[in-house]
Amino acid sequence: MSVTEKASTRGTPTSPQRSTAPSVAQSVWLVATREILVRLRSKAFLISTGILLLISVGAVVAGGIASQDTSLDTVAVVGSAEAVVESTGAFEIMAVDTVADAEALVRDGTVKAAIVPSDSADAVLPVTVIALDSAPLDVTGALSVSPEVQLLDPAEQGGGIAYLVALAFGIVFLMSATTFGGTIAQSVVEEKQTRIVEILMSTISVRALLAGKVLGNSIMAFGQIVAIGLLAAGGMAVTGQRVLLADVGPAIGWFVVFFAFGFVLLAALYAATASMVSRQEDVGSVTSPVLFLTMIPYFLVVFFNDNPLVVAIMSYVPFSAPVSMPLRIFLGTAEWWEPLLALVVLVASTVVVILLGSRIYSNSLLRMGARVSLRDALKR
């Protein structure tokens, strides 16, 4: 008896023509679409994305304002010291008549320091600096005579800006990876805890299910990163930081590429580890090793961004490459082939993790109750 005959005799609605079973790609896409829709409807997601975008715009705008802040320190000068101070061009000058007046201005904080003619005849400089409680290094520095410096290997970027760029990549990666990693872990356990996973498993392959979840969340994370990157670049252009943009642009581009693969790797890890538990309460403890792996790049670049060796090593380690390699590109310490090699390493490890992850995932999904041991989960 054919399908349509059965259907007509029982009088229930039917699809006139049962299409052939959807391909794996279609199943993956259906799962991914659901993940995206659910995420887009979640208020928590929309709010946190909004905050993240605001922060990145705020950081760029604040950076623009700070770099335009060219006001000079004010110092009080007495008599012949004025000519010396004027020649540096580094200060606003407030001329007063006596040393006592100058000291009074220092004491009430009107000026940062007072510069008065020197009493001693054998002083190197013909002036004395009067300050309140500590030697004002920027003042003495501006007055000092420096020897000529010859750099053999001049750094392209200063340490301060390198730190900021490292921090920015690190924070964006950390926030995005933990947010979406956590989301994917919760969504895996939700399916397990509500048991709908058994219906899903009876319909599509476990790999298609895992791939769909990873794909959906990766698209969301990637979209967020691209939005942040565009906003940051746009913000820099608008606030007149074109020089910085030209320097950071390629690094941002590589960051997006590395992030795309790095996130897929983390997402697969989050999904696989989360599948080993059955309750939302246990997600935190089981995924904490993955969280740790996510935080390593962040802390390493924050603490070791001035150590070229550590950064170079980290730029090949899959978990930290998405942060370290763009940093090296920004610093100009990476050869042209290095990001490509690191990318190959990252993609290869992503493939391995996905294969292991899907095994853990399919072995664990039906095991309710106690946490599945890693050894059991990896069994064939």
Next chain:
Amino acid sequence: MLDIRGVSKSYGARQVLSDVNFTVADGRMTGFVGANGAGKTTTMRIILGVLAPDEGTVFIDGTAVTASDRRRFGYMPEERGLYPKMKVAEQLVYLARLHGLSPASAQRNTTSLLEQLGLGERRDDLVEALSLGNQQRAQIAAALVHDPEFLVLDEPFSGLDPIAVETVMTVLAGYAAGGTPVLFSSHQLDIVERLCDDLVIIGDGSIRAAGSREQLREDHTSARFEIQTLGDAGWMRDLPGIDVVDFDGGWAVFEAETDAASQHVLSEAVSRGPVTAFTRQRPSLASIFKEVVQ
């Protein structure tokens, strides 16, 4: 027709199923009965391909079932579950599409199925906002929304109120009447007794009895008869080939060595006065179940 042939499954050293064989015929409601842990859920999961058997094969109309065939099954797992934060209709459309329906067919099936199950007004509610009974109905809709050609339902009646039980029974009987093979497990033997055409009894991972309900009853019917007369039935004890098991006034239960002996009792009783009942005792499902499982 669904054929389960030689299916075995172990978890480590524990053998959960050993050489399980049975058939779910077209248009038959097949009840699947067994104690807790007897292997019902494992068997159903193997039929659905959620679990792989160690040995054995599941056949549809004579050919081994493939992954793409499994989309033609409607499955209700023992452990219920839908996405709590998805709207009812949206969720059904999603499941229908995963089973390969076009968006339009998925929408159409969802709408009419929700109407049929009395959930039409709840289509845009979140699943978690539904009452328990309505969640169960939504669960049944989830098993049926893609127009399955085979139904495998693990405890479809557990946790249902009597009204919902009737609704579900009607829907399932409708499917069977249309020629769909329906396999369902239940602890509620009275429901199985009312609903099933065929019966499969499993105990400790092996099939203890399988066949049509009537045949099973016939097979387990003993030579016990029940008679109700208006006078005192004490005289029966003296008849040859008759063993009176129980009696009370005009009512008696007896075992007869031969059919002739039982007929003799009847004719003797009629000659002594009016006989209001004379039947062969038919065992209830519960007693057959107890007998074959022990």
